[in-house]
Amino acid sequence: MDSQSKSEPFMRSDLQDIFPLVAQGKVREIYELDEKTLLFVASDRISAYDVILENGVPNKGVVLTLISAYWFKFLKAALPTLETHCIGLNLPPQIPVELRPKYQNRSMVVRKVKVFPIESIVRGYIAGSAWKEYKESRTVNGISMPSGLVESGRLPKALWTPSTKADQGDHDINIHPKYAGKLIGQKYADQIQSISVTLYNVAYAHAYSRGIIIADTKFEFGLDVENDQVILIDEVLTPDSSRFWPVSKYEPGRPQESFDKQFLRDWLASNDLAGKENVAMPADVARKTELKYQEAYERITGEIFEDGLPSVLEGGVLVK
Ligand SMILES: Nc1ncnc2c1ncn2[C@@H]1O[C@H](COP(=O)(O)OP(=O)(O)OP(=O)(O)O)[C@@H](O)[C@H]1O
Ligand SMILES: [Mg+2]
The missing domain is CATH 3.30.470.20 (ATP-grasp fold, B domain)
Structure with missing residues (x-):
């Protein structure tokens, strides 16, 4: 295993001077692009035992966005009547060129719904x-x-x-x-x-x-109120x-290891930090967690994860 991540975690998006910020969750910021569309930006923040850690997991937001994009396409193919909020991964033109690499693949343009x-x-x-x-x-x-x-x-x-x-x-x-x-x-x-x-x-x-x-x-x-359609939203x-x-x-009859957050949970529990605020994880815990998220991406999509992945979704279709 490489002991060092190639990138710094992306802790918070910062586009409120360009678009109105309509919501912030534990992981994402949501901006309004226009009356029908939103920009859904996934940070590298991570929570465990309901508390957000002080530091993040590099590329986690990219992994979550690209896994969701993969499933939106996969599920739509399996169930053609499915409607989803995903419009695509192309960044809006208002985002300046120097910021685009940071936002690419962790931002999804989505339909605004109730x-x-x-x-x-x-x-x-x-x-x-x-x-x-x-x-x-x-x-x-x-x-x-x-x-x-x-x-x-x-x-x-x-x-x-x-x-x-x-x-x-x-x-x-x-x-x-x-x-x-x-x-x-x-x-x-x-x-x-x-x-x-x-x-x-x-x-x-x-x-x-x-x-x-x-x-x-x-x-x-x-719900798309204009046509009374139920729409699959959020991360998938x-x-x-x-x-x-x-x-x-897998072995029934006992708790299973969590695929992704086990290192973090174990470290928190063994240091009596589960559920405590203002905790930062050590570099090796962050790195091991980063590699587990990447593994989830690779297993599900069958693609190799690379920093700065060129994949983008156009019109809801993953293209390379
Ligand atoms: N198309 C959409 N239109 C409006 N809101 C949306 C849409 N898709 C998702 N959301 C909302 O955006 C938020 C996503 O942000 P995030 O995942 O960070 O929040 P969270 O759910 O509070 O945190 P966590 O998932 O860690 O519990 C959720 O509240 C979700 O309901
Ligand atoms: Mg959520």
Whole structure:
């Protein structure tokens, strides 16, 4: 392994003098390009145990953006009726030439939509909060489950387990699918459930063939109010929005190693820093994490990751 990253982490985008900044999340800034489009910029910030680290993971935002772009194209091909927010990776012309290399491949032009206030989680395996609930009540999101499931075991079929989408700082709350219908309307909840489970199953098979188990994942959707269409938004099937497990190390009956953040979590836990603010990770932890994100990119897309990748999306199509 190279012990040193070739690049500095990109901690925060800085385009507010060019475009209005409409939102900032744990990882991304969102700018308004015009009344119909947004610029979605992924930084190299990383969070663990719900806290953002002081330093970042070089190229993480590029990996997340290019994995999402790959899936948008892949899923659209598998499900031609799918509508997504992805317009492309071509940078808007207003970004000055000297800034363009920094922003290329970590910025996506997307459709502005009305975001549904739920997280559309699909689980193929039982882990995390679902396992905790199952142990206590043999239910997941209030849905009765068969007896005899084991930790990290595969579920009989992919299960839709939505949650609320909490404001920053708050925790999302798992909800019964019926309650999702009450929150956003039964018609939309049904569509979102059906699209999400289909996308999960398609992506699961592809990732599995590349050595990754997608144990669960979180999708987000919005509504194009002009034509009443449900649109897949946000990041898609990335290591940040999903539990990825290496097929080669999978063993039901125990917790699995996280594909990407395990080094960071282990380091935080062994130094009694889990959940603490203002923590910076040492260079070797950042570097190992960087290489895991790159590995996720390489396995899923089948491409070699290089700094300054020339790939761009034009009209929603990945071109080289
Ligand atoms: N097309 C879109 N239009 C409007 N908002 C969007 C669109 N796509 C995604 N979003 C929103 O943008 C935000 C993405 O930023 P980011 O991922 O940094 O935030 P976060 O979700 O708060 O953090 P984390 O994902 O780490 O929990 C999310 O709140 C998401 O709902
Ligand atoms: Mg997010």
